[in-house]
Amino acid sequence: MNQANLEKKLKLYSYWRSSCSFRIRIALNLKGLEYQYIPVNLAKGEQFSPEFQKLNPIGYVPVLVDGDIVISDSFAIFMYLEEKYPQHPLLPSDLQKKALNIQAANIVCSSIQPFQNLATLKYIAEKVGPDETTPWAKRHIEKGFEALEKLLKDQAGRYATGDEVYMADLFLAPQIHAAINRFTVDMAKFSLLARLNEAYSEIPQFQNAMPENQPDTPSA
Template sequence: MAATSGEIENSSNSKEKKLKLYSYWKSSCSHRVRIALNLKELDYEYIPVNLLKGEHLSPEFKKLNPIGYVPVLVDGDFAISDSSAICMYIEEKYPQNPLLPEDLQRKAINYQAANIVSSSIQSLQNLAVLNYIAEKAGPDETLPWAQFHIRKGFTALEEFLKDYAGKYATGDQVTLADVFLAPQIYSAIKRFNLDMSQFPLLSRLNEAYCEIPAFRDAMPENQLDTPSAATS
């Protein structure tokens, strides 16, 4: 779980360096990593990066990630960016509470579901893309654009997961697919006002995620850098 400032100070004498997560409260990519860290029960220091102020474009941040995106995870002297790469890294280094099933086919299903979210949905409606759409086509075009791509991806996921889902996306255990699905569903509802009535499976999964503390603690409204207006 993310450490408070007091906990961070108290841990300064620890022999093992605390993980550091450079995150933005509203970023769904950061949201994924927060869930994964929580599920692994890994203690980490939360370092806010304000995208609206351009802090991700600063020379200091670009030393951690040259492309200037959050999240970035720092583990000792090692820094890694990209939420998929971070999740794979912590899955291998910290094997407790595994995010991937042992069964090869189920593992592949998790990779596929995660990639649908990261490659076919989120990457087409992230802040950089929406800003570009607003600049080139006008601000009124950003919401329809985002909803179109989310709806397309959710339609595929609804069909794809129907033969694998149990209590969660690919069975009765929380796995990598859930780590990627939860922030995307959250964003679709809270940020892009998507009507979820046509996606009963994803809606049911979303209800299940809201019951899990590791997921709730990772939600945007529960972060250190969440604006007060977003929690009221």
Template sequence: MASGSGDKKESELKLKLYSFWWSSCSFRVRIALNLKGLNYEYEAVDLLKGEQLSPEFTKLNPLGYVPVLVDGDLVLSDSFAILLYLEEKYPHHHPLLPQDLHKKAINFQAANIVSSSIQPFQNIATLKYIEDKFSPDEQLAFTKHHIEKGFVALERFLKDYAGRFATGDEVFLADLFLAPQIHIAIKTFKMDMTQFPILSRLNEAYNEIPAFQDAMPEKQPDAPLTSAS
């Protein structure tokens, strides 16, 4: 595992994020940390080399998944839990949830469509299993099927709520889940987004926000030098 803390002063660092550059779950948390203006130390975990299965890492997360956030004595190893923790601890640093109960529930639902009905079907462990049991072609077809199914649901669900962003004109929790999912669907799985006009418009909006741009996989310290191309 390799560290990278950018130009942040070591004395200012408090939070440590164990992350993999291309992990959409890590991507979510990076966006939140950026939005809230929180300094953190980046600890790279190379999923392709199996570093997530090392004894060192599984002490932090027995499941062997990223991200993991360490805040003093507290260790959190689920992106949803991490985001809610950050929101509770730093509520006035760009709130991730609206005060309105209805809109808050909409954010939870949209986020959960991504986290439970799309992302698990594209993680490295799942894709490797499909490839080993069937074929690389089946792996891609399997993943694109679940992404498309989730995107169709999101288009229908968000049509009554989306403004500039997923649930209005402010960035909230739903956007933190949507942005990485859309980005990776396009970049990795070459999804045709013409059938998803709402998600495509949201993606354009996310690409204009510095907190989202700085969290992009290609900009992380463990990203391959060729990833920007």
């Protein structure tokens, strides 16, 4: 690859365990887009460095750099990728199904993940107590999961909104993964989401995007 192409290559600022980065890793994989993985170690506070904050002033991953274009926030990145790289569409053309996908994704993005974000959990640990972080996160994950089960029960097929993978799946898979692996949520209470999770685990593009398979995943 010549220098010009190297510079044009997509770059993803990511952290192995970040569920928001995981969403975009799946989107890039499904669209068949190669990207350079740039790790930002959230545990070491690299998100607060002046260099990173120039890219995303709020100091969160993911950030996507596409040539001269810099986009942060997984929702915005998703919408950008969908328009710029229309191969393997991740939003259905049916308007109702599209709205359902956006609704389900946004429940994860706005009404679940912010309650389990590192910054939120640090605040709870300091102000309330370190033992309160997991119950706090679990409570909000379970509230969201209850709603998602109701929302999707008559719409789901093999995947969240039918038999094809769409936006909702890209947001659900990382959230379910975090619920199980980080917050010990009992998925027996969420049979539909548990079933979807099984289906996601069989898709190579999802497997490749998983926290355990990233260049910055700590060795066991």
